[in-house]
Amino acid sequence: MQRYSFDSKSIVDFHKRISSLMGVSFDPEFIFKIGLKTSRPACLALKAAQRQDELKASKYFRRMLKAFLIDVRPYNHDNIFAIAREAGLDDRKLSRDVNSKSVEEELNKDMEEMEKIGASFQDIVISTAEGRSERVSGIFQVDSIVEIIDRLLPGLHKYTQGARLGVGQ
Structure with a gap:
């Protein structure tokens, strides 16, 4: 956490934003629990x-x-x-x-x-087997991630929000 300038309050706030942006409910204090x-x-x-x-x-x-x-x-x-x-x-x-x-x-x-490429744990790098890749910067922007995957791998099976985290799998 300290490597990325997080303290116990800011990491909880960060997780709350991720939960909201992804539309998936999880305990923002999970990291401590x-x-x-x-x-x-x-x-x-x-x-x-x-x-x-x-x-x-x-x-x-x-x-x-x-x-x-x-x-x-x-x-x-x-x-x-x-x-x-x-x-x-x-x-x-x-x-x-x-x-x-x-x-x-x-x-x-x-x-x-x-x-x-300047990516951290707050970024997602999406790569194909052919070596093409793109980075999504910021806090898990789901729409941007889906857009990049669609561009890099057209026709790939779509998951629901819950399925992305294995809910019901």
Whole structure:
């Protein structure tokens, strides 16, 4: 939080704005209630999940968002891997891969690429398999995100707001 000049009040206000803009209700104080200190373990797990299956990794990401933001499940190793199982991933393989040097390097590379284009956790970078990408700056502007996805990947299946976070999935 301090890296991005947030204190305990401003991070709650930030989450309230995200909830309002996305049209998805979640507890804006979730970050304190779940015990989140760093998102790095979840980022490494997601990167490892992408090696197994991109579609299941996408489902895993949505389920993590739902579990931690909406359901306010404790943010810990056990839940990160339980959610992987729920998404159909091999949690034993995930456990091996998440601690590998290559997954660490892949995540570091992604973060370096984001920093090169000036993106932070408040931005979303949308990339295609062909290497085209665009950045949405600011606080999760859903309409801008959908517009960019439609432009980069025309014909992609649309999700409802709730489905984006795995609600009802």
